[in-house]
Amino acid sequence: MELIITEKDNAARRIAEILSEGSAESERRNGVNVYRWGDKRVVGLSGHVVGVDFPPEYSDWRDVEPVELISADVTKEPTQENIVATLKQLARRADEAVIATDYDREGELIGKEAYELIRDETDIPVSRVRFSSITDREVREAFAEPDEIDFDLAAAGEARQIIDLMWGAALTRFLSLSARQLGDDFISVGRVQSPTLKLIVDREREIEAFDPEDYWELFADLQKDSVAFEAQYFYDDDGTEAERVWDEAAAEAAYEDLQSVDAATVTSVRRRTRTDSPPTPFNTTAFISAASSLGYSAQRAMSIAEELYTAGYVTYPRTDNTVYPEDLDPDDLLDEFVGSAFAEDAESLLEQDDIAPTEGDEETTDHPPIHPTGELPSKADVSEDEWEVYELIVRRFFATVAEAATWEHLRVVAEAADRSLKANGKRLVEPGYHAVYPYSSASENHVPDVEEGEELTMPEVRIEAKQTQPPRRYGQSRLIQTMEDLGVGTKSTRHNTLEKLYDRGYIEGDPPRPTTLAMAVVEAAEEFADHVVSEEMTAQLEADMTRIADGEATLENVTDESREMLERVFEELRESREEIGDYLQESLKADKTLGPCPECGEDLLVRRSRQGSYFVGCDGFPECRNTLPLPSTGEPLVLEEVCDDHDMHHVKMLAGRDTFVHGCPRCEAEAADESEDEVIGPCPDCNEDEGGELAIKHLRSGSRLVGCTRYPDCDYSLPLPRNGDIAITDTYCEDHDLPELVVDPDSDDPWELGCPICNYEEYKARNAVEDLADLDGIGSATAEKLEAAGVDDLDTLREADSDTVATEVQGVSETQVREWQAQLDD
């Protein structure tokens, strides 16, 4: 029997399809898919075989000194017992094994791990095949001429693992211990996350240090016949054109000169034609950046793309490649869109004489650029967001095979009272790829045809006082782009790194702003462990890995050298341990401080009760017992904005999709104290027996609800929207004897909420499927499939038999279902 091992289940299935010419069947072993035909078996490792875990004796890491840890051996342990068990079972029966993991460094490492597992059982020959995309031709060719595992390349990857863990875990542990941060809120440091955080912190430092400067700009309206256009004043500054006037008196003088006349003479007209080339194929970074201009976060964009990939609509979304593989025939792919929602554009592209896709600079060996597969979803198959992202990917593919656009630029210079004015016009002559790719800006600026010497009227002159602006914060896609430029992180991890920085309380908002803690961590690292916050650590590691891969160094050389360097860092760190700890603790507190306590003058802080709920408490506790409530949903985040009335920072509650700004906790509490409950009808739970009635209530924590007047004896309640005025109408719901409610009745867009009980029931039904889609690893495309199989809410999923679900829903594995169920049990 021949055993073929791939990196992921999906690849295993496709390779089996290709090699068996469609005759492969799948069976399950220990919950792992095995594809079989004849005497061949293909199994995907799902990336779980490789794993560096700490030895169990270090699991209680609070008691372990960091330095002991770094000298401790890093051991490898498989993280998914069932995958390993399956692999070993199959290996025992095989007389030959082929490693077919991804054609990159990490793929080689995963392949080597699999090789070692096989070697534990048997000494059958193990070969290695390499192909850059899972297409018929490439896979067949690779299997026709198998190669050997490159152990040096795998060792390079292993050195990376060890060094990352050594530095990351030891420094993380040191900072967390010194600041006594031991729960979920540990203080982490790492080779990729820390240089990324430093980018954000450095930019924030520039912004803080920025000293704005005043300047003035002058504009004039010029008019030819009845067509007006705007021109800007400029002057010669040592041979270059300058628009900003830095001296107020000089600006006023120019303004007076221009105002003294009401006409300008055209002194030069220049026309130029520019071609605007279509964009290159999507790699992960370019995709994230395009999706971000549609308003998607990096994480969200990737998770939608992964969902579309799993459903079979787009290619693998984690790729560096910007060159389509040779065997992608653009004509064939365009043909697939004839008769679809994209028919018109696809047909117009097919009419072109020559269809030659653009190429980017990066041609890699693992996966093709992101493009549609040719299997089309209908709008009903996917959520609105998924459709929007799918359309982006389709249109990007269209753009890469479309023609260039042509622009006509028109530059006009005119003189008035010896002062110069200029206007730049821009006209799209040939829309080219813009016709199929409406995302990149194609805005025109109209300047009429004028001729040299022509006299134009000048009805208005304006002077604008401005200030230089600090540099802008990096947005998420800009950060990911910069990480790629610096070589930090990989296509599969960059977006996760940003998410991690959010989760760790290092950054907040979008564009991300560093918290006080982040500033302190970067500062401490710069002083004592500069290596780990600089992108040079990655650069050096890359160089070392190349040396290992080329056989010029060994894994031991490189990791020993790194370990010695870390030991030296620790010698300095240990001396300053208390100082660093105090500083970090102070910074942590600064991120939780809301403002002065009105009762004692100490700081009011965001705190957490023993039950886990958040509230505002006084730092003077137990002497001062002043408190304020916070909403029950989400995690509080202190914003920069300060309430004018109470000198308190506003608070935002982070709760994923339901994130909202709570505002000033004192304002919210006072508003609730001043409002009165409005009775609207009988309580369905206790009216008959006890006479309880439902009322609209404002809670001190800022939320509103319909609750029983006998609370806490009766805790019947219905949710109400957080924002907007609520009006009670004269129309009554017959079923529940309650009035219908309207939110924001006086606005342009009032929302008829209706009877609160009916509304809540509809809400529950509507959200059942959405709740499914919200689970980790389920998107709306998969949720739709689950719903079709009768699994339409969380409770059904929780009780469902995982094997039945996996059998009935295509593309869903039993392991997945069990993971979802485990999530629900948490």
Next chain:
DNA sequence: GCAAGGTC
């Protein structure tokens, strides 16, 4: 429970 790499 700590990193970063993979995949789900």
